[in-house]
Amino acid sequence: AASAPKPLPSSGPKSLREMPHPLATSSSEEMGPALTPSPDLLLPRSIADKDLSLPNGTPVDTSSPASSSSLLNRLQLDDDLDVETRDLFVTVDDPKKHVCTMETYITYRVTTKTTRAEFDLPEYSVRRRYQDFDWLRNKLEESQPTHLIPPLPEKFVVKGVVDRFSEEFVETRRKALDKFLKRITDHPVLSFNEHFSVFLTAKDLNAYKKQGMALLSKMGESVKYVTGGYKLRSRPLEFAAIGDYLDTFSLKLGTIDRIAQRIIKEQLEYLVELREYGPVYSTWGGLEVELSEPLEGVSACIGNCCTALEELSEDMTEDFLPVLREYILYAESMKNVLKKRDQVQAEYEAKLEAIALKKEDRPKVPTDVEKCQDRVECFNADLKADMERWQNNKRQDFRQLLMGMADKNIQYYEK
Amino acid sequence: MEDCLAKKMEITVSEAEKRTGRNAMNIQETYTAYLIETRAVESQSEGQCAPVDSLWRRYSEFELLRNYLSVTYPHIVVPPLPEKRADFVWHKLSADNMDPDFVERRRIGLENFLLRVASHPILCQDKIFYAFLTQEGGWKEMVNETGFQLKADSRLKALNATFRVKNPDKRFTELKHYSDELQSVISHLLRVRARVADRLYGVYKVHGNYGRVFSEWSAIEKEMGDGLQSAGHHMDVYAASIDDILEEEEHYADQLKEYLFYAEALRAVCRKHELMQYDLEMAAQDLTCKKQQCEELATGTVRTFSLKGMTSKLFGQETPEQREAKIKVLEEQIQEGEEQLKSKNLEGRDFVKSAWADIERFKEQKNHDLKEALISYAVMQISMCKKGIQVWTNAKECFSKM
Numbered sequence: 001a002a003s004a005p006k007p008l009p010s011s012g013p014k015s016l017r018e019m020p021h022p023l024a025t026s027s028s029e030e031m032g033p034a035l036t037p038s039p040d041l042l043l044p045r046s047i048a049d050k051d052l053s054l055p056n057g058t059p060v061d062t063s064s065p066a067s068s069s070s071l072l073n074r075l076q077l078d079d080d081l082d083v084e085t086r087d088l089f090v091t092v093d094d095p096k097k098h099v100c101t102m103e104t105y106i107t108y109r110v111t112t113k114t115t116r117a118e119f120d121l122p123e124y125s126v127r128r129r130y131q132d133f134d135w136l137r138n139k140l141e142e143s144q145p146t147h148l149i150p151p152l153p154e155k156f157v158v159k160g161v162v163d164r165f166s167e168e169f170v171e172t173r174r175k176a177l178d179k180f181l182k183r184i185t186d187h188p189v190l191s192f193n194e195h196f197s198v199f200l201t202a203k204d205l206n207a208y209k210k211q212g213m214a215l216l217s218k219m220g221e222s223v224k225y226v227t228g229g230y231k232l233r234s235r236p237l238e239f240a241a242i243g244d245y246l247d248t249f250s251l252k253l254g255t256i257d258r259i260a261q262r263i264i265k266e267q268l269e270y271l272v273e274l275r276e277y278g279p280v281y282s283t284w285g286g287l288e289v290e291l292s293e294p295l296e297g298v299s300a301c302i303g304n305c306c307t308a309l310e311e312l313s314e315d316m317t318e319d320f321l322p323v324l325r326e327y328i329l330y331a332e333s334m335k336n337v338l339k340k341r342d343q344v345q346a347e348y349e350a351k352l353e354a355i356a357l358k359k360e361d362r363p364k365v366p367t368d369v370e371k372c373q374d375r376v377e378c379f380n381a382d383l384k385a386d387m388e389r390w391q392n393n394k395r396q397d398f399r400q401l402l403m404g405m406a407d408k409n410i411q412y413y414e415k
Numbered sequence: 416m417e418d419c420l421a422k423k424m425e426i427t428v429s430e431a432e433k434r435t436g437r438n439a440m441n442i443q444e445t446y447t448a449y450l451i452e453t454r455a456v457e458s459q460s461e462g463q464c465a466p467v468d469s470l471w472r473r474y475s476e477f478e479l480l481r482n483y484l485s486v487t488y489p490h491i492v493v494p495p496l497p498e499k500r501a502d503f504v505w506h507k508l509s510a511d512n513m514d515p516d517f518v519e520r521r522r523i524g525l526e527n528f529l530l531r532v533a534s535h536p537i538l539c540q541d542k543i544f545y546a547f548l549t550q551e552g553g554w555k556e557m558v559n560e561t562g563f564q565l566k567a568d569s570r571l572k573a574l575n576a577t578f579r580v581k582n583p584d585k586r587f588t589e590l591k592h593y594s595d596e597l598q599s600v601i602s603h604l605l606r607v608r609a610r611v612a613d614r615l616y617g618v619y620k621v622h623g624n625y626g627r628v629f630s631e632w633s634a635i636e637k638e639m640g641d642g643l644q645s646a647g648h649h650m651d652v653y654a655a656s657i658d659d660i661l662e663e664e665e666h667y668a669d670q671l672k673e674y675l676f677y678a679e680a681l682r683a684v685c686r687k688h689e690l691m692q693y694d695l696e697m698a699a700q701d702l703t704c705k706k707q708q709c710e711e712l713a714t715g716t717v718r719t720f721s722l723k724g725m726t727s728k729l730f731g732q733e734t735p736e737q738r739e740a741k742i743k744v745l746e747e748q749i750q751e752g753e754e755q756l757k758s759k760n761l762e763g764r765d766f767v768k769s770a771w772a773d774i775e776r777f778k779e780q781k782n783h784d785l786k787e788a789l790i791s792y793a794v795m796q797i798s799m800c801k802k803g804i805q806v807w808t809n810a811k812e813c814f815s816k817m
Contacts, residue, residue: 245635249635252635256625256628259621259624263621269617270614270615274611276610277608277611280607281604283600283603284604287593287596290786291786298792298793301793
């Protein structure tokens with residue numbers, strides 16, 4: 001199955017208007033949270049499987065992003081997946097340099113182990129480069145716009161003189177890419193995304209990409225929430241609070257980043273002086289007779305301090321700083337999602353107004369309005385669920401991160 | 416150790432006070448006066464303390480004392496005074512002589528100086544020194560009356576001797592070399608140490624910013640809030656701890672400085688030797704010259720070209736009576752010269768012997784002191800690291816509760 005690229009799900013290229021609203025019924029039945037899942041829904045669904053249907057018989061287009069996410073979110077009983085219940089493991093390792101005529105680049109090995117039924121094999125191992133990860137992320141954003149997609153490490157290195165192929169840079173990137181995939185894996189909705197599966201399994205990703213683009217151009221615009229001039233009256237409190245939080249959060253992280261960088265800089269300057277300090281004791285030792293041993297000893301100790309300090313600074317640069325930056329990127333992308341949500345709500349409100357003004361009863365409009373309304377609700381629900389998850393994860397991450405920093409410092413002093 | 420003053424008497428420089436007064440040029444100035452307290456040790460019996468004598472002295476008086484000692488005992492390595500002006504400062508330390516920290520460290524240095532002199536087997540017996548400790552009024556006059564300034568060798572003379580001496584004792588040459596190197600290495604060390612301290616200060620202080628940010632961050636967090644807040648507190652503690660650490664290190668620096676200045680004292684002894692040796696060589700040369708002259712006059716042969724010889728050839732020779740008179744004068748001079756040479760030789764040998772004895776004593780003292788200083792420095796470093804471990808372990812705990 002991995003060899004033949006699968007056709008894109010039908011929801012992708014269709015415009016939003018053509019999509020049958022999954023919850024649209026002739027009656028104004030409240031289909032929301034009162035929905036009881038059918039036994040079918042509890043099974044992990046296969047990508048090609050379109051047999052799922054709601055209890056009332058309405059055909060459900062499971063590949064519709066709005067529906068699947070909201071449904072699954074309601075199915076999700078426990079946010080924190082235990083290791084035992086996990087059925088998908090992904091790792092990124094083994095970076096290799098490839099030299100071609102046109103360019104030189106690095107690929108990483110992506111290994112997948114899974115028991116999920118929708119995968120043909122229990123294990124996969126493919127090679128991917130940064131471009132591919134970027135593609136995946138874009139696809140996820142497109143196909144799951146109501147969800148928070150984890151960030152990728154920066155595409156371009158701002159520092160200028162950093163070697164793209166240096167060991168430290170490649171390793172830092174590898175860790176970030178690994179984190180990226182693991183976050184997707186942990187996500188109850190994203191991990192079932194088709195693009196994700198293809199990414200993990202396809203031998204030739206480029207062919208799949210091309211196909212996708214071909215289909216796109218054939219079928220017109222993909223699902224995109226048009227940011228067309230809709231002004232939001234007011235953000236609901238909870239989202240406003242999230243927005244404020246994110247603002248302050250990225251601000252604080254930015255400050256911490258700067259502080260950490262400053263500390264590293266000061267430490268390096270300290271190191272420079274220490275490096276001059278140690279040998280002076282040695283010189284003195286050469287001058288003395290009885291004191292030469294203790295003086296040499298001091299010199300050697302200072303040398304040790306230098307090495308330990310170097311290690312500390314390196315560790316901080318490699319482990320601590322990237323994670324901070326990552327979360328700042330995360331916060332940025334989250335803010336974007338919030339904006340999109342605002343857009344959706346604005347559209348909905350505008351349409352509502354339009355109806356009220358026109359006092360017409362066009363058949364499409366109610367559906368339209370309902371569509372919007374539902375989109376908004378889905379969005380909101382997804383966002384909330386994701387936020388909770390994100391908060392938890394973030395807490396864990398930072399806990400680890402800061403503990404790690406503390407540990408490193410402790411080790412330094414012990415040395 | 417012989418019966419030295421330190422054993423009989425407790426000496427402390429216990430206080431420092433700012434004073435204003437008029438100096439020699441009748442200009443108002445501010446200076447610091449130090450209180451010297453002395454108490455006889457032997458009269459302590461059954462918990463009954465002897466009365467404490469005290470008097471005030473200022474730094475310039477200490478300088479006068481030391482100058483006197485250096486001139487009067489040129490074969491002794493005289494303990495140095497603490498620095499006159501703050502040197503080797505890193506930016507946090509003030510270079511101001513009136514700064515309380517500087518004054519405090521100077522007070523300790525002055526006390527150390529007095530104790531060193533008091534423990535020296537020869538110096539402690541000096542009357543002027545004793546008077547310095549016990550007699551407030553009229554001490555300056557007493558010192559000046561000794562006329563020691565006249566005994567002082569001019570700098571120029573000493574410099575001249577250093578260049579022209581032909582046969583100094585090898586040991587002194589080596590010692591001079593050593594003290595030059597020691598001076599250079601210690602001052603290099605102190606300079607770098609000051610820079611190191613500066614940088615370390617920077618590192619610690621920036622961590623204080625963490626405290627502030629964590630605090631602000633914790634305000635917007637729910638579950639992470641408490642952990643962040645307490646961790647921030649620990650960062651503040653960490654940042655504050657550097658002040659004490661560096662203050663302790665200053666004491667170490669002071670110990671090194673003492674030996675930096677001691678190197679100068681060593682050099683002074685070597686210079687004295689060179690001077691004496693040069694004097695000796697000059698005297699010997701002079702004597703040889705005179706002897707030669709005598710011989711020439713007596714035998715009538717002119718061995719060396721001299722203006723006298725030429726003029727006498729041109730204008731006629733002297734009368735035998737004149738010659739006789741000259742020879743007699745010369746013979747007297749030669750006798751004097753020979754006696755002088757003998758005594759100078761003796762002086763020189765005595766000097767070398769006693770100087771070398773004191774140098775040996777000094778070497779032992781130096782090795783002992785510096786070893787202790789290095790050990791205490793290492794201890795300081797270890798304690799600094801322990802504190803660091805403490806702080807970060809606490810912080811870690813806070814983080815783990817997030």
